[in-house]
Amino acid sequence: MSDARILIIEDDDVLGPSLVHRLQLEGFAPTLATCARDALGLLSRERFAAVVSDIRLPDGDGELLYRGAMAHLADTPILFATAFGDIGQAVRLVQAGASDYLTKPFDTAELVAKLRTLAHRRAVVATRRQEVFAPVMESSALKRLDAQLQRLASTAAPVLIGGESGTGKEVAAHRLHALSGRSRLVAVNCAAIPAELAESTLFGHEKGAFTGAVARHVGYFEEAGDGTLFLDEIAELPLALQAKLLRVLQERSFRRVGGTTDLPFTARLVTASNADLRSLIAQKTFREDLFFRIAVVELRVPPLRERPEDVLGLFRALVPMLAGEYGVAVPSIAADVEPALLAHAWPGNARELRNRVARALALAEDTWLTARDLFPERDLEVDAQASTEMATLEVARDDAERQAIAAALRAAGGKVGAAATALGVSRVTLWSKMKRLGLSP
Numbered sequence: 001m002s003d004a005r006i007l008i009i010e011d012d013d014v015l016g017p018s019l020v021h022r023l024q025l026e027g028f029a030p031t032l033a034t035c036a037r038d039a040l041g042l043l044s045r046e047r048f049a050a051v052v053s054d055i056r057l058p059d060g061d062g063e064l065l066y067r068g069a070m071a072h073l074a075d076t077p078i079l080f081a082t083a084f085g086d087i088g089q090a091v092r093l094v095q096a097g098a099s100d101y102l103t104k105p106f107d108t109a110e111l112v113a114k115l116r117t118l119a120h121r122r123a124v125v126a127t128r129r130q131e132v133f134a135p136v137m138e139s140s141a142l143k144r145l146d147a148q149l150q151r152l153a154s155t156a157a158p159v160l161i162g163g164e165s166g167t168g169k170e171v172a173a174h175r176l177h178a179l180s181g182r183s184r185l186v187a188v189n190c191a192a193i194p195a196e197l198a199e200s201t202l203f204g205h206e207k208g209a210f211t212g213a214v215a216r217h218v219g220y221f222e223e224a225g226d227g228t229l230f231l232d233e234i235a236e237l238p239l240a241l242q243a244k245l246l247r248v249l250q251e252r253s254f255r256r257v258g259g260t261t262d263l264p265f266t267a268r269l270v271t272a273s274n275a276d277l278r279s280l281i282a283q284k285t286f287r288e289d290l291f292f293r294i295a296v297v298e299l300r301v302p303p304l305r306e307r308p309e310d311v312l313g314l315f316r317a318l319v320p321m322l323a324g325e326y327g328v329a330v331p332s333i334a335a336d337v338e339p340a341l342l343a344h345a346w347p348g349n350a351r352e353l354r355n356r357v358a359r360a361l362a363l364a365e366d367t368w369l370t371a372r373d374l375f376p377e378r379d380l381e382v383d384a385q386a387s388t389e390m391a392t393l394e395v396a397r398d399d400a401e402r403q404a405i406a407a408a409l410r411a412a413g414g415k416v417g418a419a420a421t422a423l424g425v426s427r428v429t430l431w432s433k434m435k436r437l438g439l440s441p
């Protein structure tokens with residue numbers, strides 16, 4: 001993933017910039033945060049392909065960071081870097097849903113390999129799902145929104161979709177496109193486009209237009225044809241590019257970089273932003289004239305806390321869908337789940353709900369899904385003494401499990417299915433325990 005955005009959380013003055021430089025050389029787009037507060041601010045505003053965090057930070061530790069970030073991570077994988085003495089905490093974080101950990105000093109090539117694997121896996125899952133499952137509309141707020149989308153479907157009016165991060169703005173854009181019957185949808189995350197490549201990425205370029213332009217490139221505006229062009233996180237466009245976009249919308253035509261021929265722009269434009277564009281206009285970071293062009297019709301996707309009726313409906317739809325995606329059996333739902341879902345504030349909205357269900361299904365060691373599976377961070381909130389006692393018990397338990405599983409695998413000749421039968425657990429449970437304990441067949 002050559003344009004994958006990576007958040008590095010590291011306060012070391014040497015290691016942090018060094019990781020950023022190495023990831024840039026590897027084709028990633030890294031951003032550096034040096035404390036938990038700055039990292040949480042970035043995660044609340046932006047989307048990343050992966051996060052790499054030191055487990056010890058000047059204003060908190062990995063568990064504090066993970067609790068705060070959980071609402072915003074969605075399906076974003078997070079790796080923790082830890083010194084040998086903090087491995088117990090790293091293991092607890094992986095058990096709670098973090099993707100993996102590395103022990104310092106680690107090989108940067110190993111980190112790069114893990115990031116490529118995680119970013120690729122995330123892209124494949126997103127492509128398979130395509131964020132277009134039919135919306136679950138139990139609340140009157142979503143029913144009104146869908147009625148508006150149906151009325152707008154037959155028009156060509158530009159639509160701006162607002163709402164907090166994770167509310168489902170992209171789902172609403174897909175819904176509008178599906179109702180319109182237009183030929184294709186081209187979705188662009190403006191925040192993921194490197195500033196120096198933005199114009200070429202959007203409008204294309206001619207061969208020889210700049211160093212490295214070895215062939216003609218068709219940009220997103222041309223690719224969209226007479227379909228729908230969806231520009232997500234429109235507030236992230238640089239001011240210079242906002243001016244070019246305004247001209248395209250005024251003239252309904254554009255030129256490739258280095259080109260001399262005007263090309264028609266016939267697509268329907270849909271944009272989205274979780275930022276308050278009017279506030280950005282006042283700060284002179286977003287053009288007012290562009291705002292009026294893209295917001296001919298302005299819609300808002302309400303946050304999940306304003307529509308609790310949708311929480312349970314979304315949950316019931318997500319469980320079988322994600323179970324099929326992960327290749328696990330659909331679990332039974334414990335009685336404590338629905339009250340816990342309704343009591344939660346959902347700061348990360350529908351994206352947080354999807355993330356919690358996906359993580360719970362991937363890590364569940366039973367055929368039942370419980371509130372503890374969905375909200376594992378509540379188990380992290382213990383005092384230091386209890387944490388130390390738990391760590392001691394966990395080490396003893398893990399050692400015993402590791403020895404038993406290793407013996408069963410040896411007896412079964414490395415066959416996981418036979419070892420699982422001998423141990424009296426399912427193959428999925430055994431694989432989960434093996435991953436947690438660092439064992440392989």
